[in-house]
Amino acid sequence: MIEFDHVSKYFQGEAAVKDLSLTIREGEFTVLIGTSGSGKSTTLKMINRLVEHDEGRIRFAGEEIRNFDAKALRRRMGYAIQSIGLFPHWNVAQNIATVPQLLKWPKARIEARIDELLDLLGLEAAQFRERYPHQLSGGQQQRVGVARALAADPEVLLMDEPFGALDPVTRAALQQEIVRIHNLLGRTIVLVTHDIEEALRLADRIVLMDGGQIIQQGTPLELLTNPANDFARDFFGRSELGVRLLSLRQVVNSLRVDEHIEGEPIKADLSLREALSLFVDRQCQQLPVVDEKGVPCGVLHFSDLVRGEHATNR
Ligand SMILES: Nc1ncnc2c1ncn2[C@@H]1O[C@H](COP(=O)(O)OP(=O)(O)O)[C@@H](O)[C@H]1O
Ligand SMILES: [Mg+2]
Numbered sequence: 001m002i003e004f005d006h007v008s009k010y011f012q013g014e015a016a017v018k019d020l021s022l023t024i025r026e027g028e029f030t031v032l033i034g035t036s037g038s039g040k041s042t043t044l045k046m047i048n049r050l051v052e053h054d055e056g057r058i059r060f061a062g063e064e065i066r067n068f069d070a071k072a073l074r075r076r077m078g079y080a081i082q083s084i085g086l087f088p089h090w091n092v093a094q095n096i097a098t099v100p101q102l103l104k105w106p107k108a109r110i111e112a113r114i115d116e117l118l119d120l121l122g123l124e125a126a127q128f129r130e131r132y133p134h135q136l137s138g139g140q141q142q143r144v145g146v147a148r149a150l151a152a153d154p155e156v157l158l159m160d161e162p163f164g165a166l167d168p169v170t171r172a173a174l175q176q177e178i179v180r181i182h183n184l185l186g187r188t189i190v191l192v193t194h195d196i197e198e199a200l201r202l203a204d205r206i207v208l209m210d211g212g213q214i215i216q217q218g219t220p221l222e223l224l225t226n227p228a229n230d231f232a233r234d235f236f237g238r239s240e241l242g243v244r245l246l247s248l249r250q251v252v253n254s255l256r257v258d259e260h261i262e263g264e265p266i267k268a269d270l271s272l273r274e275a276l277s278l279f280v281d282r283q284c285q286q287l288p289v290v291d292e293k294g295v296p297c298g299v300l301h302f303s304d305l306v307r308g309e310h311a312t313n314r
Helices: 040-047 070-075 092-096 098-102 107-120 138-150 168-185 196-202 220-225 230-236 241-246 272-282 302-313
Strands: 002-011 014-024 029-034 055-060 077-081 156-160 188-193 205-210 213-218 286-290 296-301
Touching (some): 014 055, 014 213, 029 040, 029 196, 040 055, 092 098, 092 107, 092 138, 138 168, 168 196, 205 220, 205 230, 220 241, 272 286
Parallel strands (some): 029 188, 029 205, 156 188
Antiparallel strands (some): 002 055, 286 296
């Protein structure tokens, strides 16, 4: 869907992005992660030509992006940023309608789309449509920002630290929304973050950047279990590695299916990390597990969880 082929970008003679090659497949959730100044935002902005690259080629759907009209290209790609960038003198409905209006959608279709998106992002349409940005909380503004990026049903969604300014609870809720939207619509998403937990939670593929270059790319599990070098290992943190791995595995993977015990059950699709907290809360060694229909399907042993951690920490 998006292909970088030996791409470089210079600012005042300094490379912000150096000889970067990267393939982003259709329907994939890619997260660009790295320290501040590593070239993440520049990489993202080159995709919709907010920044023009100096060397190499970038292709979108097989065609070089230089061949597109920049405005037309941008309308096919939703873009959401941390500072939100809502127009302060426009209400929520008008903000969301920006791109559909540019595309000259019929009025009725735009109105229906606004309601649909507010619903998708958990904002009551009747209550929020007419509000102005200053009448919204930070989290609500972020939601409207994401709704606006999604408005014209873009083929690609580009997001630059879209949840950066939020408190942890609102951030987790919005992350869940994005995962749901991704699963529902199967859109290609590229998200920039410096937050490791966020990357692990959201990504199909993680691209770790440093100094304008890609250090490593792969699935979250690959980056955690098989870091390419010391930088990658340090970035994802040695000490918490076991716990982070637990967040990628589900109860269902460590289950003893032939056992049964009494007690308040946990769900099989919980992450092992969530299960770990439940063990700690309940001060127990074993937990009964039920499937999505609530039918008992086995027992999770604390010792298995710890053993799994040792096995993967080798
Ligand atoms: N418009 C610009 N003018 C000059 N330098 C820039 C500009 N945008 C980014 N840079 C520089 O390019 C490097 C990469 O920046 P950026 O892509 O924003 O990093 P990140 O998003 O990973 O924090 C930094 O050194 C930054 O100072
Ligand atoms: Mg940035």
